[in-house]
Amino acid sequence: MEPNHKRSGYVFNIQQFSVHDGPGIRTIVFLKGCPLRCRWCSNPESQESKPELAYNQNKCIGIAACGRCLKACPHNALRQGEDDKPVALRDVCKRCSSCAGACPTTALHTFGQLMSIDDILEVVERDNVFFSRSGGGLTISGGEPLMQPDFTVELLQAAKRRRINTTMETSGYAKWQTLEQACHYLNTLIYDIKCLDSSRHREQTQQANNIILENFVRLTAAFPNLPILVRTPIIPGFNDSEEDITAIINFVKGRPNVGYELLPYHRLGQPKYEYLGKEYPLGNLTLREEQFARLNTVKSALDNPCLSKVTY
Ligand code: SF4
Numbered sequence: 001m002e003p004n005h006k007r008s009g010y011v012f013n014i015q016q017f018s019v020h021d022g023p024g025i026r027t028i029v030f031l032k033g034c035p036l037r038c039r040w041c042s043n044p045e046s047q048e049s050k051p052e053l054a055y056n057q058n059k060c061i062g063i064a065a066c067g068r069c070l071k072a073c074p075h076n077a078l079r080q081g082e083d084d085k086p087v088a089l090r091d092v093c094k095r096c097s098s099c100a101g102a103c104p105t106t107a108l109h110t111f112g113q114l115m116s117i118d119d120i121l122e123v124v125e126r127d128n129v130f131f132s133r134s135g136g137g138l139t140i141s142g143g144e145p146l147m148q149p150d151f152t153v154e155l156l157q158a159a160k161r162r163r164i165n166t167t168m169e170t171s172g173y174a175k176w177q178t179l180e181q182a183c184h185y186l187n188t189l190i191y192d193i194k195c196l197d198s199s200r201h202r203e204q205t206q207q208a209n210n211i212i213l214e215n216f217v218r219l220t221a222a223f224p225n226l227p228i229l230v231r232t233p234i235i236p237g238f239n240d241s242e243e244d245i246t247a248i249i250n251f252v253k254g255r256p257n258v259g260y261e262l263l264p265y266h267r268l269g270q271p272k273y274e275y276l277g278k279e280y281p282l283g284n285l286t287l288r289e290e291q292f293a294r295l296n297t298v299k300s301a302l303d304n305p306c307l308s309k310v311t312y
């Protein structure tokens with residue numbers, strides 16, 4: 001009989017039928033908390049460790065017609081705006097979720113809830129039939145999953161016991177011991193390397209890159225048989241030069257278990273900044289298609305046969 005896994009962690013989304021984040025059809029469990037603050041982050045709701053109140057004004061039907069949230073808030077953290085819709089006083093809000101629970105339209109919503117390992121795996125295992133047909137399984141993402149180190153390791157461990165294929169997406173910004181522990185329970189790993197220039201890395205993510213690069217070197221030495229897909233999100237004005245991509249490829253190549261992929265910048269996460277009362281840091285930035293294609297040409301020219309092995 002399976003042991004009970006009562007340990008809980010903060011999850012902000014579980015997405016089924018993903019085909020982009022690991023082999024086959026996968027269920028992605030998104031965990032809260034991230035030590036980086038990437039300016040292009042498409043999951044701003046992942047950054048803080050604890051639950052956050054989100055408010056989509058467009059879904060609100062108005063206080064005159066409803067007003068349940070104002071009555072539900074025990075901390076007077078909502079007031080009536082001039083447009084008859086609530087205004088969230090985020091400095092006063094205690095993140096208790098009472099208003100979100102009372103809102104009939106999900107205009108108010110909480111990003112992040114505590115879930116036990118057993119509850120998560122119960123959701124994941126609903127798609128076992130798709131996993132076995134496609135070679136898919138569970139992907140743990142974030143945020144940075146290793147910000148909840150014990151929880152993530154135990155979740156991976158429990159998934160392996162149930163014979164679920166496992167992948168983790170990481171920024172690599174974590175204690176080596178935690179990363180190493182997690183890797184013992186992984187079938188594949190997706191590892192972000194954004195830029196080799198540490199001062200530019202810090203400007204754009206609020207952290208230097210030395211821990212990420214050191215972990216990568218240790219990781220590939222310690223786990224030579226673990227398939228690792230390195231990914232670089234291409235951000236205009238930050239790492240979209242041929243020199244940047246060449247430097248990363250030269251850093252990661254020569255390892256038979258390592259593949260490399262470029263991801264195009266997108267702004268799909270922009271509305272969520274507004275829901276969280278935050279400003280989107282990159283304004284109207286766009287990535288030209290021809291620039292992304294050119295960098296992929298550079299990548300292809302530099303790939304050694306080993307680098308192209310680990311792709312999905
Ligand atoms: S989360 Fe709680 S404290 Fe914050 S606005 Fe809603 S009800 Fe009030």
Ligand code: SF4
Binds near residue numbers: 059062067086102105
């Ligand atoms: S409970 Fe929801 S729909 Fe009703 S007034 Fe508040 S935000 Fe609007």
